[in-house]
Amino acid sequence: MIIDCHGHFTTAPAALGQWREQQITAFNDGMQAPRPSALQISDDEIRLAIEPWQLKFLHERGSDMILFSPIASHMGHSVGDEAVSRVWSQVANDLVHRACRLYPQHLAPVCQLPQSPGASPAGCIEELRRCVEDLGFVGCNLNPDPSGGFWRDPPITDPWWYPLYEEMVRLDVPAMIHVSGSCLHCVHTTGAHYLHGDTTAFMQMLTSDLFDRFPTLRFVIPHGGGAIPYHWGRYRGIAQDMGRDIDELLSNVFFDTCVYHSNGLEMLLKTIPSKNILFASEMLGAVRGVNPDTGHYYDDTKYYFDELDMLDPKDAQLIFEDNVRAIYPRLNAHLDALT
Numbered sequence: 001m002i003i004d005c006h007g008h009f010t011t012a013p014a015a016l017g018q019w020r021e022q023q024i025t026a027f028n029d030g031m032q033a034p035r036p037s038a039l040q041i042s043d044d045e046i047r048l049a050i051e052p053w054q055l056k057f058l059h060e061r062g063s064d065m066i067l068f069s070p071i072a073s074h075m076g077h078s079v080g081d082e083a084v085s086r087v088w089s090q091v092a093n094d095l096v097h098r099a100c101r102l103y104p105q106h107l108a109p110v111c112q113l114p115q116s117p118g119a120s121p122a123g124c125i126e127e128l129r130r131c132v133e134d135l136g137f138v139g140c141n142l143n144p145d146p147s148g149g150f151w152r153d154p155p156i157t158d159p160w161w162y163p164l165y166e167e168m169v170r171l172d173v174p175a176m177i178h179v180s181g182s183c184l185h186c187v188h189t190t191g192a193h194y195l196h197g198d199t200t201a202f203m204q205m206l207t208s209d210l211f212d213r214f215p216t217l218r219f220v221i222p223h224g225g226g227a228i229p230y231h232w233g234r235y236r237g238i239a240q241d242m243g244r245d246i247d248e249l250l251s252n253v254f255f256d257t258c259v260y261h262s263n264g265l266e267m268l269l270k271t272i273p274s275k276n277i278l279f280a281s282e283m284l285g286a287v288r289g290v291n292p293d294t295g296h297y298y299d300d301t302k303y304y305f306d307e308l309d310m311l312d313p314k315d316a317q318l319i320f321e322d323n324v325r326a327i328y329p330r331l332n333a334h335l336d337a338l339t
Contacts (some may be wrong), residue, residue, distance in 0.1 A: 002302065002320045004058075005328070006176065006222050006256050006280035007095055007107075008065035011053040013045045016095060020074070023088060027080045035217035055106060057283055061302045065335075066283070067328065069110035069141050070096055075180035076248055082116040082123055089114040089127055090233075097135045108334045109137045110176070111326050113164075115146040117153060122163035132171050138330040142170070142175035144201040148183030149193055156201055157208035166212050169278050174218035174327050176256075177201045177335035190286035198226030202253065206239055211252045216325050218252055220278060224259035227269045254327055257319070260287055260298040262307050269308070274315040278324050279305075 009250065019039040026033040054066060063207060070092035077085055093111045099109040111131040112126040131137035142164075144156045154160040156177075168171045179197035182189040187196070198221045211217060221228065228235060232246075239246040254276045259265045268277065280301065287298040312321065325332055 001065060002063040002279060003324045003331075004063050004066045004281050004283065005278040005324045006258055006282045007054065007068045008071045008282070008285055009049075009068060009099060010071050010096060010284045011049045012071065013040060013041050013049050015041050015045070016092070017074070019091065020076075020088060023084065024076075024079055027084050033087070034082070036087065036094075039091060041098075042093065043098070043102060043251070046095075046102060049185070050099060050103065050107075052285055055103065055295075058106060061281075061283075061300050063128060063281075063302060065106055065281075067110050067138065067324070067331070068096055068107040068114045069102055069176075072112075072141065072178050072285075073181045073195075075112045075143065075178075077115040077143050077146035077180050078183050080116070082114065082119040083265070085116045085119075086114040086123070086127065086310065090130075090303075093127070093135070095130055097131075097137070104334070105338055107333055108328075109135065110139045110141060111137045112141050114145070115143050117147040117150075118215075119146075121161045121274060125167045128164070128173075130168060131161070134332070135332075136334060137173075138334060139173045140175050140330045141178040143179050144177055144197055144204070145179050148179075149187055150183065151200075155204040155208070157204045157210040162213075165217055169214055169216055172216075172329055174220060174254075176220040176222055178222060194223055194286070195226045198223055199228060202226065202228050202235070202249075205249060205253060206235060206244070206246065206320060207242065211249070215251075218254065220254045220256060220327065222256045222258055222280065222282070223274070224257065224264060224268055225255040229268045230264070232271045233290060250276050254278055254323065256282075257301050257302075257305075258282045258299070260301070262304045265301070265304045266308055266310065269310060272313075274318045275323060276289055277319050278327065279320045314338075332333055 022034045100109040182193035236246045256278045
């Protein structure tokens with residue numbers, strides 16, 4: 001199989017966004033927020049939002065399955081308060097759950113967490129349990145900066161986060177590090193804030209003993225790892241100066257392949273061991289256009305693998321299937337249920 005570990009429901013029916021706008025307006029105006037039951041989306045509307053888009057491209061590009069989560073830039077953890085985020089996360093996760101139930105052979109659910117600036121990460125545990133234990137989700141997306149660019153909360157290696165990590169370990173689910181929208185006009189969301197979040201989270205891990213305390217905790221750093229693989233010598237040297245070995249992180253930290261050009265992917269493959277790389281495209285996400293030099297969509301990452309043709313069969317098997325099964329072990333139960 002070819003499993004894409006990084007997908008978002010970016011084509012969700014318009015009613016979802018309209019409900020969210022009503023919720024935000026109600027919070028800002030001190031009015032009663034709409035109930036989740038006020039959001040009416042039929043199964044046919046979900047099919048129309050997925051079949052001409054994610055499923056079409058999935059088949060055309062030769063992949064089999066996507067780990068599917070709510071729209072990252074719309075998680076909006078900086079909006080409203082903890083209660084607003086909790087309800088919004090439930091609504092967004094429930095829609096992803098419905099989509100994955102309609103297409104279980106192609107979509108496996110990953111949840112957003114109800115984070116909010118200043119709110120204890122322990123407040124995310126109930127929704128994580130609901131999604132994993134009740135709805136069959138295989139992982140979660142964790143925002144290292146719920147403030148949207150101001151970085152007001154403790155680093156993700158601080159004990160403040162430990163209750164959530166303890167639950168992730170108990171449930172045996174990983175987290176993809178994924179910020180949401182930027183609140184800073186000078187910092188572009190997908191072109192700067194996303195990559196900054198990936199890089200900053202890795203540096204926090206590098207300068208901590210988090211994995212000594214949580215040896216089975218697993219993080220996936222998306223977007224090709226931010227700056228990390230492309231400045232590996234810088235980060236390895238920083239670690240060395242601190243008396244650390246950067247390679248020790250590779251038991252707990254993994255990178256996806258959302259790098260939208262061949263040179264970048266080649267650098268990733270040459271720098272990071274194959275056992276730490278997960279195939280991904282973030283299809284229909286940050287970049288949707290066609291590269292005029294190749295005639296292929298920028299986010300058609302399978303094309304870059306074919307173009308480079310630098311993997312032996314063993315490494316290809318790891319990157320396209322085995323790694324994601326190992327890092328998201330609950331995915332195996334999802335796949336087993338299909339047989």
